[in-house]
Amino acid sequence: MNYPLEVQAIRAAVPRLKFRTQAFIDGTFIQAQSGKTFTTENPATGKPLAQIAECDAPDVDRAVKAARKSFESGVWSRQKPADRKKVLLKFADLLEANAGELALLDTLEAGKPIGDCATMDIPDTISCIRWHAEATDKIYDRVSPTGPENLALVLREPLGVVGCVVPWNFPAQMVAWKIGPALAAGNSVVLKPAELTSLSALRMAELAAGAGVPAGVFNVVPGFGETAGQAIGRHPDVNLVAFTGSTEVGRYFLKYSAESNLKRILLECGGKSPQVVFADAPDLDVVANHAVSAAFWNMGENCSCGSRLIVHQKIRDELVAKVAKLAKTWKVGDPLDPRNRLGAMIEKPHLEKVLGYIAAGKAEGAKLVMGGKRILQKTGGYFVEVTMFDEVTNAMKIAREEIFGPVLSVIPFSTETEAVDLANDTNYGLAASLYTQDLNRAHRVARAIRAGTVSVNCFSEGDLTTPFGGFKESGFGGRDKSLWAHEQYTELKTIWMQLA
Numbered sequence: 262m263n264y265p266l267e268v269q270a271i272r273a274a275v276p277r278l279k280f281r282t283q284a285f286i287d288g289t290f291i292q293a294q295s296g297k298t299f300t301t302e303n304p305a306t307g308k309p310l311a312q313i314a315e316c317d318a319p320d321v322d323r324a325v326k327a328a329r330k331s332f333e334s335g336v337w338s339r340q341k342p343a344d345r346k347k348v349l350l351k352f353a354d355l356l357e358a359n360a361g362e363l364a365l366l367d368t369l370e371a372g373k374p375i376g377d378c379a380t381m382d383i384p385d386t387i388s389c390i391r392w393h394a395e396a397t398d399k400i401y402d403r404v405s406p407t408g409p410e411n412l413a414l415v416l417r418e419p420l421g422v423v424g425c426v427v428p429w430n431f432p433a434q435m436v437a438w439k440i441g442p443a444l445a446a447g448n449s450v451v452l453k454p455a456e457l458t459s460l461s462a463l464r465m466a467e468l469a470a471g472a473g474v475p476a477g478v479f480n481v482v483p484g485f486g487e488t489a490g491q492a493i494g495r496h497p498d499v500n501l502v503a504f505t506g507s508t509e510v511g512r513y514f515l516k517y518s519a520e521s522n523l524k525r526i527l528l529e530c531g532g533k534s535p536q537v538v539f540a541d542a543p544d545l546d547v548v549a550n551h552a553v554s555a556a557f558w559n560m561g562e563n564c565s566c567g568s569r570l571i572v573h574q575k576i577r578d579e580l581v582a583k584v585a586k587l588a589k590t591w592k593v594g595d596p597l598d599p600r601n602r603l604g605a606m607i608e609k610p611h612l613e614k615v616l617g618y619i620a621a622g623k624a625e626g627a628k629l630v631m632g633g634k635r636i637l638q639k640t641g642g643y644f645v646e647v648t649m650f651d652e653v654t655n656a657m658k659i660a661r662e663e664i665f666g667p668v669l670s671v672i673p674f675s676t677e678t679e680a681v682d683l684a685n686d687t688n689y690g691l692a693a694s695l696y697t698q699d700l701n702r703a704h705r706v707a708r709a710i711r712a713g714t715v716s717v718n719c720f721s722e723g724d725l726t727t728p729f730g731g732f733k734e735s736g737f738g739g740r741d742k743s744l745w746a747h748e749q750y751t752e753l754k755t756i757w758m759q760l761a
């Protein structure tokens with residue numbers, strides 16, 4: 262990893278960064294047609310970082326036209342899969358060569374700890390592009406079992422123009438999760454990053470072009486959700502939108518699709534993930550370690566955040582004490598300092614939203630075990646303490662709504678049935694984890710929990726080989742990662758031939 266590990270060196274690298282601030286359309290950086298820009302800021306200081314092109318419907322239209330033109334020309338969509346693979350592998354190499362810069366961009370703009378960006382987000386971003394690149398020339402179409410007088414080919418074809426609308430919590434990684442399979446399958450892409458985090462996406466587009474992704478195949482239109490995001494959702498020439506973000510906005514995309522051209526919609530939305538710890542959990546120190554990561558990694562700004570710790574009464578006090586002790590070692594502070602495990606909340610309104618949930622927890626009678634306050638205010642940044650509530654009931658607001666902050670709720674249970682009911686008593690179903698030594702119980706409960714990913718004796722989202730996405734209101738239409746993601750960026754075609 263080519264980033265300096267020592268805080269002074271990391272800080273010294275910041276002024277040397279060059280920000281790409283214009284839209285990237287048809288292979289070139291370009292201003293928004295209106296000439297408008299918006300400010301992106303550093304949530305760790307509250308200070309502006311850059312002015313970004315504020316794209317709106319006309320810019321989206323221009324990008325979609327460029328994407329369509331490139332798609333129809335066949336320059337990418339009909340390229341030999343092995344050749345597309347070569348270009349995407351080169352793209353991954355360029356991402357790797359610039360990994361330190363990409364990590365810094367995400368740290369500066371999203372307030373994420375540099376250690377996470379440099380050792381998790383960006384390496385995963387690179388692996389994701391590589392994984393889907395490698396899959397490009399290893400997927401076969403099918404011949405259906407007809408009678409001898411016919412030949413029926415069942416083919417997968419690229420869809421055309423894919424719109425991607427992504428959030429701010431894993432800026433580069435979410436771009437890769439969408440464009441990796443979409444580009445590998447031969448589509449052309451128009452991507453709108455979150456308005457709070459445009460920098461790494463714009464740099465990735467430049468690197469993709471440098472690797473040989475043809476002009477018009479990967480376009481980035483920074484801007485606001487209500488304007489640029491909606492314009493993608495409603496565009497009559499976009500064939501599919503892949504979205505990650507809140508369930509509320511996810512619903513809009515279904516509406517946009519219904520009111521426009523019935524474009525395919527893939528939604529990866531919020532979560533309220535349970536971590537169920539049975540009394541026979543193998544090792545409470547190990548459980549505490551996973552529980553702390555699940556709840557506080559990325560400041561809890563994570564859709565699979567294990568925000569509900571559902572613990573058997575018998576071990577609850579012991580586990581709460583262990584989690585609290587460990588959580589205290591997860592330092593909150595300057596995200597450029599690799600010793601800090603938590604950085605800043607993404608923006609002031611979001612900090613206030615998180616503090617509002619903490620106030621609601623107290624008001625509803627939950628017991629505050631640790632944290633609960635805004636800290637480091639003098640920095641100008643939006644930092645909040647690692648926070649844990651005990652004696653939470655599943656009816657409380659903090660147990661029902663996605664907080665998207667470092668706030669863990671402990672909910673006790675007595676029987677396996679009760680634990681499963683609590684785990685499933687949510688509108689969401691993205692992820693879950695469970696801890697037990699009993700193999701039968703592990704299988705039983707893993708199957709009973711209604712969630713897209715259930716991890717056993719650990720907290721995990723799986724890896725690139727496993728699909729990621731949610732049941733219930735956590736998702737719609739498909740999955741990120743794995744060959745299943747690859748498939749969903751294609752359309753199924755039957756070619757039926759009469760042979761005799």
Ligand code: NDP
Nearest residue numbers: 427428455456485486487490491506507510530531564665
């Ligand atoms: P949003 O769902 O609002 O944003 C996700 C993306 O959708 C962004 O690119 C956003 O643009 C865009 N968008 C917003 N409104 C519209 C719209 N009307 N039409 C089309 N696109 C739109 O998430 P937020 O960033 O506002 O976060 C709000 C909450 O959502 C969080 O507190 C958290 O609970 C949840 N969330 C869940 C995520 C997940 O991974 N599942 C990720 C991020 C948030 P813009 O940035 O301009 O608003």
